[in-house]
Amino acid sequence: MSIRIAIAGGGISGLSLAYALLDKNPALDVTVYEADSRPGGKVYTERVDGYICEAGVNGFLDNKPATLELAKKIGLPPIKSNDNARKRYIYFDGALRMIPTDPAKFFLSNFLTLGGRLRMMGEYFVPKKNYEDESLKDFAVRRVGAEFYEKLLDPMASGIYAGDPEKMSIRSCFGKVYDLEQKYGGLIKGFMAVAKEKKQTGESSKVEAGPGGTLMSFEQGMYSLIQALSDFLGERLVTGKRLVETEKSTHGYTLHFADGTQADSDCVVITAPAHDMAGAIKGIDSSIAMQLNDIPYPALSVVAFGYRKERLTRDLNLFGFLIPAKEKRQILGTLFDTSIFPNRAPQDHVLLRVMIGGARAEERALLPDEKLIDVARSELAAIADVKADPELIKVYRWEKAIPQYHVNHHKRIEMIEAALIRHKGLYLGGNAFRGVAVNDCIGNGYRLADQIIADMDK
Numbered sequence: 407m408s409i410r411i412a413i414a415g416g417g418i419s420g421l422s423l424a425y426a427l428l429d430k431n432p433a434l435d436v437t438v439y440e441a442d443s444r445p446g447g448k449v450y451t452e453r454v455d456g457y458i459c460e461a462g463v464n465g466f467l468d469n470k471p472a473t474l475e476l477a478k479k480i481g482l483p484p485i486k487s488n489d490n491a492r493k494r495y496i497y498f499d500g501a502l503r504m505i506p507t508d509p510a511k512f513f514l515s516n517f518l519t520l521g522g523r524l525r526m527m528g529e530y531f532v533p534k535k536n537y538e539d540e541s542l543k544d545f546a547v548r549r550v551g552a553e554f555y556e557k558l559l560d561p562m563a564s565g566i567y568a569g570d571p572e573k574m575s576i577r578s579c580f581g582k583v584y585d586l587e588q589k590y591g592g593l594i595k596g597f598m599a600v601a602k603e604k605k606q607t608g609e610s611s612k613v614e615a616g617p618g619g620t621l622m623s624f625e626q627g628m629y630s631l632i633q634a635l636s637d638f639l640g641e642r643l644v645t646g647k648r649l650v651e652t653e654k655s656t657h658g659y660t661l662h663f664a665d666g667t668q669a670d671s672d673c674v675v676i677t678a679p680a681h682d683m684a685g686a687i688k689g690i691d692s693s694i695a696m697q698l699n700d701i702p703y704p705a706l707s708v709v710a711f712g713y714r715k716e717r718l719t720r721d722l723n724l725f726g727f728l729i730p731a732k733e734k735r736q737i738l739g740t741l742f743d744t745s746i747f748p749n750r751a752p753q754d755h756v757l758l759r760v761m762i763g764g765a766r767a768e769e770r771a772l773l774p775d776e777k778l779i780d781v782a783r784s785e786l787a788a789i790a791d792v793k794a795d796p797e798l799i800k801v802y803r804w805e806k807a808i809p810q811y812h813v814n815h816h817k818r819i820e821m822i823e824a825a826l827i828r829h830k831g832l833y834l835g836g837n838a839f840r841g842v843a844v845n846d847c848i849g850n851g852y853r854l855a856d857q858i859i860a861d862m863d864k
């Protein structure tokens with residue numbers, strides 16, 4: 407009899423893990439149990455009135471191979487974002503300002519004051535600090551200065567994690583940056599050393615510390631990947647099955663679902679959000695459940711607007727904009743979807759998506775729909791001069807959106823992993839641990855598949 411592996415959670419983490427297991431060993435008996443009526447979790451694309459509207463995930467970067475490799479294996483051609491996607495803006499001092507992409511142009515521009523630019527370059531002389539972890543804010547102010555932090559890194563933290571930089575862990579959220587200081591003594595020194603190493607090995611000498619690369623998606627949106635994985639899994643994906651309890655049994659584990667049914671399995675992997683995982687395993691290990699319950703998932707809402715292009719007075723050929731917290735605005739930022747990917751709106755129409763809430767303004771994400779729409783419209787008018795009446799309005803709510811890796815997150819993960827050793831055949835995956843990007847979820851799924859298969863032989 408082949409080994410039975412049950413995966414609870416049919417988001418991109420669970421689906422790609424199932425694919426990876428079967429890719430490595432087609433004889434495995436894999437079943438994915440998804441609580442909702444549709445799989446995908448935070449990946450959902452809605453097609454409405456000719457618009458292709460992403461409710462959550464917008465795309466993935468090509469600077470890590472995981473999503474591109476999976477898409478290739480499953481036969482789904484990716485699409486690249488337009489050149490406009492490189493035009494990223496930050497709103498401060500009452501105006502939208504483009505971030506110069508080239509380091510020399512950045513230094514020569516007035517994006518930062520002269521003092522701010524000199525302080526940024528002074529990073530070279532900031533001594534290395536030996537530490538286990540610190541907040542993104544403490545790290546950034548110490549190394550590159552307050553202005554660079556406030557105008558660039560603070561809004562970036564909103565853009566990726568909808569997080570609070572005073573609490574976010576530099577080590578867990580921006581591991582490459584943390585490593586540059588630890589290994590080379592500083593960021594500029596690190597960039598120079600890595601570029602030199604890459605040159606010597608014949609690789610491109612471009613070094614990225616943050617989310618570089620080109621943004622990618624699929625012609626019909628990100629849900630195409632979920633659809634392709636679901637089609638591949640067929641009956642091995644069961645929806646409407648919420649795991650509520652996991653119980654150890656003589657053969658392995660018995661899974662109990664909210665609808666009163668149960669299933670036996672040799673091995674269980676839970677890729678649901680941490681708070682859902684906690685509920686499903688508290689009977690087996692309350693200490694792990696406690697750690698999982700402490701990972702915050704602040705709410706985030708997405709308000710999408712579709713306009714007739716002729717009604718807009720301003721050129722919107724840009725990726726979008728983010729807003730530093732210091733500006734005290736009511737939105738985190740806006741993505742100009744039609745400028746990023748082709749066919750996101752009917753001909754001569756424009757699609758924008760506004761992000762509201764996150765760790766520093768969670769209550770705002772939970773406002774009733776009409777209020778959310780009012781906030782988004784008045785902020786778009788004030789910040790980007792978008793005053794036209796939209797012909798499409800959609801609100802997508804994520805009450806528990808993105809897990810926050812706070813300072814010392816790595817210690818929590820170490821504790822959970824040490825405790826898991828007591829439970830042979832039980833694994834935890836998903837975005838609560840080592841990366842929230844789709845690329846990380848898929849890459850970690852492949853690594854977990856290797857570990858599960860290796861453990862079977864022990």
Ligand SMILES: Cc1cc2nc3c(=O)[nH]c(=O)nc-3n(C[C@H](O)[C@H](O)[C@H](O)COP(=O)(O)OP(=O)(O)OC[C@H]3O[C@@H](n4cnc5c(N)ncnc54)[C@H](O)[C@@H]3O)c2cc1C
Nearest residue numbers: 415417418419441447448463464465649678682837843844
């Ligand atoms: C608004 C938004 C925009 C984002 N944009 C991007 C982006 O552009 N690029 C990017 O790389 N990342 C983005 N992210 C992050 C990314 O979406 C997520 O980290 C990733 O999709 C998480 O996938 P996952 O499978 O780990 O978790 P989820 O997507 O949360 O999936 C978990 C699944 O488990 C199911 N589940 C829950 N409880 C149970 C249970 N008890 N039993 C069975 N099933 C259960 C849920 O229904 C869900 O389907 C964004 C996130 C949000 C919220």
